[in-house]
Amino acid sequence: MELTLWTYEGPPHVGAMRIAASMEGVHYVLHAPQGDTYADLLFTMIERRDRRPPVTYTTFQARDLGGDTAELVKSSIAAAVERFQPEALLVGESCTAELIQDQPGSLAATMDLGGIPVVSLELPAYSKKENWGGAETLYQLVRGLLKAQVPPPGEPKPDPTRWRAEGRRPRVNLLGPSLLGFRCRDDVREISQLLAGYGIDVAVVAPLGARPADLMRIPTADANVSLYPELAGPVCSWLERSFGMQTVKTVPIGIGATAAFLRELHGVLGVELPAELETAADGTCAAERRSRLPWYSRSVDSTYLTGKRVFIFGDATHAIAAARIASRELGFKVVGLGSYSREQAREVRAAAQELGLEALISDDYLAVEAAMAEAAPELVLGTQMERHSAKRLGIPCAVISSPLHVQDVPARTSPQMGWEGANVIFDSWVHPLMMGLEEHLIGMFRHDFEFVDGHLSHLEGASAPAKHPTSTATSTVTATVTATATAAPQANDTAPASIPGDGVIVWSPDGEAELAKIPFFVRGKVRKNTEAYAREQGLALIDSEALYEAKAHFAP
């Protein structure tokens, strides 16, 4: 049993629903108890869709358990096929149905369904989660549809540059975008436009907007672009193994990543690299000027962003991309990096190592909150869940990844990928921070009646961070993180701290007074550093002198 206050991912059948609902002509019969239809709301409310998801639930109740639930599955399948006439059918179970083991997939296989392809989904709800379920569903569906097309072993692999011989433009598939993914709608648009500008066509976008017949056309492309490895990873590697299709793996989020993506794509397709994608002597390329982020970030107004401490958590794809943008393109200091995507843990660890950090791979919300408190950042880039912890700790926060809520499916165009995506990212990450002038003035004059400590006047009505969180973040679920977190005072806590193991370190009144003069967004870090310094020096009392000693000691 695992205590979960917030879960980063839904159960795997929600991943399967994402695939079915993203596509056209696919229906999903889900063996599930009454009430599991709540998942429809994810699509009708969060994604604001104008139609019901293509899902038929058996919605069994307690009284059905005494009877024949298998018969209920069969009648639901028959009714769904007759009513919706799908081009392909998914059949699977939710967590409760998994316990009663009616084998709905096998039942469907014994039924006469007019010859439509039926994919039986095995999604272990007690060990796997939403993204895994989505990836598995996409993989099984594509595999089921393309099995007959797989060339025999030993056949030469198709050449990704065959477009030249065939006298046509090169074309690629965009794999991975789905409903409830982060900004997929606009990412697809942005990347399609980007590719069109370089004379590259898009063959199939899947699952978002694709029909089963479109999936059948996947092998006609010259390469696959894995836009969201969480969902497209397994299917891309199967297409690579079975059809010899190469996968473009760089995810084009951020300036550097977009340029690298384009270079990789040109390389795979054997298209000559345009001059604007060549790296100049100063490390820039002309194409990056298509985005405003590089200039906005270089302009003097952004100088105060230098070294801002940022904590990053999300799915692996968005977290890795964010770490690169934050550290290299915005000049932040990344003080924490982690992901709930266990399947991509290795990539996250590598990205963290480059930044001299140890990656936090966890789906335990409390462990993430504890790590956040420990890192005492000035900005959190995370998921909808991190907004809760950031509120508790009084730290500005922007959302960079699913899980998301309705405000992150905006009406306006807001991609994360490509040049325009970088523009969107610049605005949305800088927005929660205190503006430069205000930051200076609050550092100088601390007795104002309106612009008080922690006040962010450009966010109307934004209140100062909580001064005294009611309790420290503790969780015994992840013991190591917890131990440090318990010891770590809250970022904005002004109460004296005690450090277990080394006896109690006390702040003198003048030490506290001096600490209070530090601008609020770095105060947590200064407190930590000073206490570390005191411990190192064997000081039992921290006064104002000790604080300044520590400040000089830790000077960058």
Add this chain to the structure above:
Amino acid sequence: MTTGLAEQPPLQLLKESGQREVFCGLTSIVWLHRRMPDAFFLVVGSRTCAHLVQSAAGVMIFAEPRFGTAILGERDLAGLADANDELDRLVKDLLERRPEIRTLFLVGSCPSEVIKLDLAKAAERLNTQLAGRVMVLNYSGSGIETTFTQGEDQALLAMVPLMPSSEVDQLLIVGTLADAVEDRLVQLFGRLGIPVVTSLPPRRSTELPPIGPGSRVLLAQPFLSATARALVSRGGQLLTAPYPFGVEGSRAWMAAGAAAFGVAPALVAEVLDPLVERGQRAIAPHRELLAGKRLFLLPDSQLELSLARFLQRECGMELVEVGTPYLDRQLLDAELALLPPGTRITEGQDVERQLERVRAERPDLVVCGLGLANPLEAEGIATKWSIELVFSPIHGCDQAGDLAELFARSLRRRAALSFS
């Protein structure tokens, strides 16, 4: 399968079964956690349960979560032996993090019910361990047993045994009310000369009202079947009345409370008639819009019969179909008597067939859940999403105008928008 039951000739009562598009009882946590901020709701279930509750409530940002899920893993399913130890460990962790919690609800789910995890026993055991600090209660909010608001019924039912016994004369209002509505109703009962008015659930989970032979129980919500019976078995006297929606229902409801205390009808009229008159004035502008409009209610909360009665009698709407997830004839007797002859009432649901009827009838307004609302709007059918009705202050004469407005707003908005 649709089979007609002709037990009450004036009404058409149909039972339907098939796919149901409703919430499970776990959803009740979304409002109960606000009613009793010192309580914590720990669901024992799967990731699906955790996902449900956070999808419903997660748009709010919580510095301190008031609910969570103990997610069962493969180890727990493999053998039940250590499930109890696991639960104890989890509860200990939770209470360390949240020492201010006074009442902990262990909430059963479909998975925990199917594997027959005995949460009642677990609650009993934890109560012994935590005696004096935290009260541990248990109820089921599983989808296989409960639909949406029935979760509240089960939660209140779990609290009934803890209510102190007392023979004191009191009026006990049962069912979650908005704070302001509760205050207002208590004040009005005071004017009627009823001195002691208490509420279940209370605002603080530790301040449970007493129960006993002196208690007259007035249900504010029609979905409290099990709670009502438990209160009766503890000596409470259950008053029957229509539910306090609209001026007519509210007046009859308050009058029933007054009658149980022997309040003179003249005083009742003196206190309530001005409210009725004012309430009718508040409804009037909405009635202008709603009168003659055809209404179709899909099953959701068991409030449907009461709302249909209000909208038909006080707002002049025509009832096409009134769906309810569950029909407790005893608790809804007074409402059934007020519905017009021939009203089609369906208990249960086959959502696809019901939607066929919606499309065939083309009603002017459909009351339905959020899984159906936007898709129906896209088909050009006006909707009022039903969940809002359990989150809004809609009880009492003073709220009758607001209640009518909730339905009129959908129609008014459609008329107000134009893009050409």
